[in-house]
Amino acid sequence: MYAQKATIQNEAGFHIRPAQLFSEKAVQFQSTILLKPEGTTTTADAKSILNLMTLGLEKGAVVLIEADGPDEQEAVAQLAALIESGFGEA
Template sequence: MYSRRVVVQNKTGLHARPASDFVSMAKKIKSQITIKSIEEDVEVDAKSIVLLISLGAGKGTEVEITAKGEDEKEAVDSLVALIESKFGEE
């Protein structure tokens, strides 16, 4: 199991388009992946766009991404990098 924390920095947070980008990347990964909002202490399946939107991770939310499986490390790193890239906003 491998986890990392990251703060959502893009303006619109993890909804709509960014959520859609995030989920499509997560779906390509074999490992089980979860994303957790630290503030709310809620953890959800990162491959579900509906759960991800329900998580309500707006700008400034700290999230923890955890993966379990053969590609766990690359999985977490690439998803963290995607969040850090602000999804191409600004």
């Protein structure tokens, strides 16, 4: 298992577009990937837009990206970079 923290950067938080981009990136990997907001026990399947949307993440929220599988490090690195980039939103 490999994990890394990331902070939601975009103003609107983790709304439908970021959730879609995140899940589309996550399904490219074989590993099982979970997203966990810091300070909670809640987890979401990173490959499910609906699961991601239920987290209600806002700007500044810190999340833990966990992956377990053959490409876990690459998956975590790319997903963390996507979050830190603000999903391309200005």
